[in-house]
Amino acid sequence: MVSNDRIFGILMIVLAVAYGWGTTQFNEPFGGAEAVGPETFPRLLAVVLALSSLYMIVRPDPDNAWPWSRTGIELIVAVVVLILYAALLQPLGFIISTTLAVGTLCWRMGARPVKAYVTGAISGVAVYLLFSFALDLALPLGLLSFMEVG
Amino acid sequence: METLGFLMDGFGVALAPHNLMFALIGAFLGTLIGALPGLGPANGVAILIPLAFTLGLAPETAMIMLTSVYAGAMYGGRISSILLNIPGDEPAMMTCLDGYPMAQQGKASEALAISAVASFIGSLIATIGLILLAPLLADFALTFGPAEYFALFLLAFATLGGITGKNPMKTVVAAAIGLMIATVGIDNTGVQRYTFGTLELYEGVDFIIAIVGLFAISELLFFIEDKAGGGKEKMAVNKLTLKWADIRNILPSSLRGGVLGFIAGVLPGAGASLGSFIGYTLEKKVVGKKGYFGQGDPRGVAGPEAGNNGASSGALVPMLTLGVPGSGTTAVLLALLISLNITPGPLMFTQNADIVWGVIAALLIGNFLLLILNIPLVGIFVKLLSVPPMYLLPVVTMIAFVGIYSISNTTFDLYFMVAFGVAGYIFRKLEIPLVPIILGLLLGPEMEKNLRHAMDIADGDWTILWDSGLAIGLWVFAGMGLILPYIVGPILRRRMRVATGTGGPEGD
Numbered sequence A: 001m002v003s004n005d006r007i008f009g010i011l012m013i014v015l016a017v018a019y020g021w022g023t024t025q026f027n028e029p030f031g032g033a034e035a036v037g038p039e040t041f042p043r044l045l046a047v048v049l050a051l052s053s054l055y056m057i058v059r060p061d062p063d064n065a066w067p068w069s070r071t072g073i074e075l076i077v078a079v080v081v082l083i084l085y086a087a088l089l090q091p092l093g094f095i096i097s098t099t100l101a102v103g104t105l106c107w108r109m110g111a112r113p114v115k116a117y118v119t120g121a122i123s124g125v126a127v128y129l130l131f132s133f134a135l136d137l138a139l140p141l142g143l144l145s146f147m148e149v150g
Numbered sequence B: 001m002e003t004l005g006f007l008m009d010g011f012g013v014a015l016a017p018h019n020l021m022f023a024l025i026g027a028f029l030g031t032l033i034g035a036l037p038g039l040g041p042a043n044g045v046a047i048l049i050p051l052a053f054t055l056g057l058a059p060e061t062a063m064i065m066l067t068s069v070y071a072g073a074m075y076g077g078r079i080s081s082i083l084l085n086i087p088g089d090e091p092a093m094m095t096c097l098d099g100y101p102m103a104q105q106g107k108a109s110e111a112l113a114i115s116a117v118a119s120f121i122g123s124l125i126a127t128i129g130l131i132l133l134a135p136l137l138a139d140f141a142l143t144f145g146p147a148e149y150f151a152l153f154l155l156a157f158a159t160l161g162g163i164t165g166k167n168p169m170k171t172v173v174a175a176a177i178g179l180m181i182a183t184v185g186i187d188n189t190g191v192q193r194y195t196f197g198t199l200e201l202y203e204g205v206d207f208i209i210a211i212v213g214l215f216a217i218s219e220l221l222f223f224i225e226d227k228a229g230g231g232k233e234k235m236a237v238n239k240l241t242l243k244w245a246d247i248r249n250i251l252p253s254s255l256r257g258g259v260l261g262f263i264a265g266v267l268p269g270a271g272a273s274l275g276s277f278i279g280y281t282l283e284k285k286v287v288g289k290k291g292y293f294g295q296g297d298p299r300g301v302a303g304p305e306a307g308n309n310g311a312s313s314g315a316l317v318p319m320l321t322l323g324v325p326g327s328g329t330t331a332v333l334l335a336l337l338i339s340l341n342i343t344p345g346p347l348m349f350t351q352n353a354d355i356v357w358g359v360i361a362a363l364l365i366g367n368f369l370l371l372i373l374n375i376p377l378v379g380i381f382v383k384l385l386s387v388p389p390m391y392l393l394p395v396v397t398m399i400a401f402v403g404i405y406s407i408s409n410t411t412f413d414l415y416f417m418v419a420f421g422v423a424g425y426i427f428r429k430l431e432i433p434l435v436p437i438i439l440g441l442l443l444g445p446e447m448e449k450n451l452r453h454a455m456d457i458a459d460g461d462w463t464i465l466w467d468s469g470l471a472i473g474l475w476v477f478a479g480m481g482l483i484l485p486y487i488v489g490p491i492l493r494r495r496m497r498v499a500t501g502t503g504g505p506e507g508d
Helices: A003-025 A040-058 A069-092 A094-108 A113-134 A142-147 B002-014 B017-035 B041-054 B059-084 B090-104 B108-141 B146-160 B168-183 B207-226 B244-266 B271-290 B298-314 B316-322 B328-339 B353-374 B378-385 B389-408 B411-429 B435-457 B462-466 B469-487 B489-500
Strands: none
Touching (some): A003 A040, A040 B168, A069 A142, A069 B207, A094 B389, B002 B059, B002 B108, B002 B353, B017 B353, B041 B328, B059 B298, B108 B378, B168 B469, B207 B328, B271 B489, B316 B353
């Protein structure tokens, strides 16, 4: 199968066209147009990307297998964990969200659940202490803010 | 002897106690980063950049620390090659060939010690080469006009894949994507480009976020896919019984490897992998039938190790003098320079002489530190090597999160980083190299600026871009950088594969 490169090539050509069309939407720079305006360099790039993507479509490399099935789900789980980590960092606070995120990742990568979440908790507390005391940098405490000293 | 004076000043900077301390920390962390499989040098340096900011380090201290990390990572790569038969980074691949057999014969600690000495010699030679060559090249680079710079940037992209690169067209695709991302934001005439009215995009995409996402997050995803969480069986380390004669025995190999490596590192398109490969093949040729290469010959450890370390110091030459990195890790170091508001290139040698020479002196000092760290303390690194990736990678990911979060304290950056991570995973699956994307992000603004200057000077005449002999030369080399991989690439790659007996980790 050689469809990965082809599909990607087509997507990139679409991107190149959209990106190139975007250059027509720029406002005129203050002081009038010059030899090289804000649109010149992007237009060059659009042409280069379109041509090189065309090459990928014409002469694609053999595919690497995508991890469908279970591994694919694991990957999606990992990405979801990362997104939730980012989303919950401020509301839950650094220590709790880190325990959950690092713990879940360790667990999904094959560690036993207890060990995984203990690793998460220890690393979270250690990094929090390091940042607040050694580096003097405040990470959000979130739910644990009642413990805040001073 | 002007250079000597600068170098002395550099030592003054590098020997300041806090700089020395950060050099030591950097060397230690670097060795660790290099040793742990799945945490390559570019990745490791990238994760540490935000931390250098949050520490509020002075520019020269930050640069010294991360250069030490860089140097340390090259030392560390050999540890997992020898003990696990997995190269910690790509250039350490050749070290596996004789290093692992030595470990199998119960001579692991000799192999580690020999490779440390060889790394030391290689780096030392290359650092001296750097001291001699860099000022000359910087002077020469002062004659470059904008057109020459524009061509030079093209050359940098074209040779980035190296002549062993698989598909140069994918390098072009990657470079174009990187440059496109770099155009997002307000350009220097004040026009908004591709911001879609989003406030966060006005200042463009922060390349530190992109780098950490592309490297660190995609690495995590790859480990999950490979189910490599458990780690591999490692060799036992015996007590060290190294005689002086053993070291004398490998000296010539290390010297040859170091010189070759340096040359390979300076030249665009060669890089550390080729440096260690040439180092190994040359050793095999020179020693001839007297050697027992592939079965644990110490010279087969020394040659490529010296070559690999020589190349990594050599790669700093174009980065420091021209502002054009030739490898992933030097690209990340360039990212640090740019974010410290230092314009890399020939002017840096005059305007930021203390930083440049401080870094160079720190390289020399770092080498001695690393030798000391790596012979008696190798046991610590070996212990840390047995931390399975299933614990290590989530923690590293967390450190990446903290680092990025601490830059601006916004969640937006974190989402961005995860998005770059997913993109990086897809790119790597399609074998689209990540380094040109990063280089595009870094060099994009400079490239456009030089194009503008050149065209303004020539009043919109495109031929200015190839008007001088120098510019034409650069264009020709850039063209060769794209065409040669199609011609000699398959041959060289086949040889490397035959030599290592594996497909090896290609690209990255």
